Amino acid sequence: MSQKPINLLEYESLAKQHLDKMALDYYASGALDEKTLIENRSAFDRYKILPKMLRGVSQRDLSTTILGQSLSAPILIAPMAFQCLADTRGELATATAAVKLDLGMVLSTLSTKSLEEVANYGKKLWFQLYIHRDRNLTRTLVERAEQAGYQALCVTVDAPILGVRECDRRNQFTLPPHLEIANLTSMKNLKIPQTKGESGLYEYFATQLDPGLTWQDLEWLASITKLPIAVKGILRADDAITARECGAKAIIVSNHGGRQLDGAIATIDALGEITAAVGDKIEVLVDGGIRRGTDILKALARGAKAVLIGRPILWGLAVSGEQGVADILSILIQELDNAMALSGCAKLQDVAANLIKQL
Numbered sequence: 001m002s003q004k005p006i007n008l009l010e011y012e013s014l015a016k017q018h019l020d021k022m023a024l025d026y027y028a029s030g031a032l033d034e035k036t037l038i039e040n041r042s043a044f045d046r047y048k049i050l051p052k053m054l055r056g057v058s059q060r061d062l063s064t065t066i067l068g069q070s071l072s073a074p075i076l077i078a079p080m081a082f083q084c085l086a087d088t089r090g091e092l093a094t095a096t097a098a099v100k101l102d103l104g105m106v107l108s109t110l111s112t113k114s115l116e117e118v119a120n121y122g123k124k125l126w127f128q129l130y131i132h133r134d135r136n137l138t139r140t141l142v143e144r145a146e147q148a149g150y151q152a153l154c155v156t157v158d159a160p161i162l163g164v165r166e167c168d169r170r171n172q173f174t175l176p177p178h179l180e181i182a183n184l185t186s187m188k189n190l191k192i193p194q195t196k197g198e199s200g201l202y203e204y205f206a207t208q209l210d211p212g213l214t215w216q217d218l219e220w221l222a223s224i225t226k227l228p229i230a231v232k233g234i235l236r237a238d239d240a241i242t243a244r245e246c247g248a249k250a251i252i253v254s255n256h257g258g259r260q261l262d263g264a265i266a267t268i269d270a271l272g273e274i275t276a277a278v279g280d281k282i283e284v285l286v287d288g289g290i291r292r293g294t295d296i297l298k299a300l301a302r303g304a305k306a307v308l309i310g311r312p313i314l315w316g317l318a319v320s321g322e323q324g325v326a327d328i329l330s331i332l333i334q335e336l337d338n339a340m341a342l343s344g345c346a347k348l349q350d351v352a353a354n355l356i357k358q359l
């Protein structure tokens with residue numbers, strides 16, 4: 001491809017030429033047979049748009065407010081570990097691009113730049129928390145995020161252990177020696193181990209993360225922080241309701257991009273029942289397979305307030321660093337704007353449930 005990519009799928013093809021096998025497999029793969037990974041995309045095709053005509057769409061407004069934070073469009077960058085595998089500036093480049101477009105970014109616990117350093121570049125930042133067995137370490141991470149100015153915590157609940165990603169097992173995935181899990185190496189000298197015949201990340205989860213977590217741990221988290229909490233990894237209406245009862249202010253309907261439980265429901269399918277059950281009592285966000293502005297439109301019509309974008313950010317980062325991430329975000333904003341105009345929606349509130357039909 002000699003020309004600059006003009007959509008997210010072209011970025012994905014090009015990124016494959018910029019990444020070594022271990023990094024590419026880690027970024028791209030899903031769990032087991034990757035059925036959920038594939039379904040996250042293909043499920044969008046079952047929802048058809050019923051566009052409205054003659055609605056006066058010359059002035060369009062995509063802006064919104066999520067957990068009290070204004071954003072130029074209903075888009076955040078999903079938490080993704082190890083971004084320095086794609087670009088030397090990694091999470092710093094991603095954070096700078098998010099600022100440029102006035103969008104939110106969720107920083108992973110497993111970032112390759114420290115949360116403090118990223119805070120020097122980012123503005124509308126949330127911190128994604130993996131609750132470790134060591135609760136003192138977990139508490140310190142929360143305190144550090146608060147002190148560094150992060151505006152929400154995103155606690156991931158769909159990873160009591162790591163999903164089985166066979167490529168990572170085969171590659172014996174680990175970080176190259178010049179990279180570290182910056183938030184944790186500095187505190188407890190924690191590292192992604194090198195393991196025979198197994199992914200080092202799988203081993204890290206098995207030894208460091210707590211598979212015994214229950215809803216009481218969410219209440220504990222809410223009791224030790226003033227930051228609003230978003231619970232990431234919800235796929236059922238009853239869990240969404242429990243999350244709210246335990247103090248969450250938002251949920252992220254997510255199957256971890258098909259990387260955890262293979263066979264789990266596609267997120268666009270799970271969304272409708274959840275938003276119907278919780279109403280406006282809690283903010284509902286969604287991620288998984290969003291590659292086009294029309295996917296965002298469909299997610300909003302199914303009741304999401306905003307979406308998170310995962311892998312395409314890494315493809316942008318691998319192709320051209322900060323500029324690549326900014327391009328990915330700009331393309332999505334332009335495509336959403338176009339889809340709204342063509343379906344008769346001047347503002348996000350116009351994107352109602354009756355804008356789509358499930359076939």
Ligand SMILES: Cc1cc2nc3c(=O)[nH]c(=O)nc-3n(C[C@H](O)[C@H](O)[C@H](O)COP(=O)(O)O)c2cc1C
Pocket residue numbers: 026027028040078079080081108109110128156232254255256257258259287288289290308309310311312
């Ligand atoms: C390489 C990679 C690393 C990820 N790391 C994390 C993480 O550290 N914490 C987390 O909650 N989710 C993580 N996720 C899941 C994403 O936050 C998100 O749920 C998913 O990527 C969305 O699907 P998409 O990639 O199809 O957009 C990761 C995903 C990828 C692809």
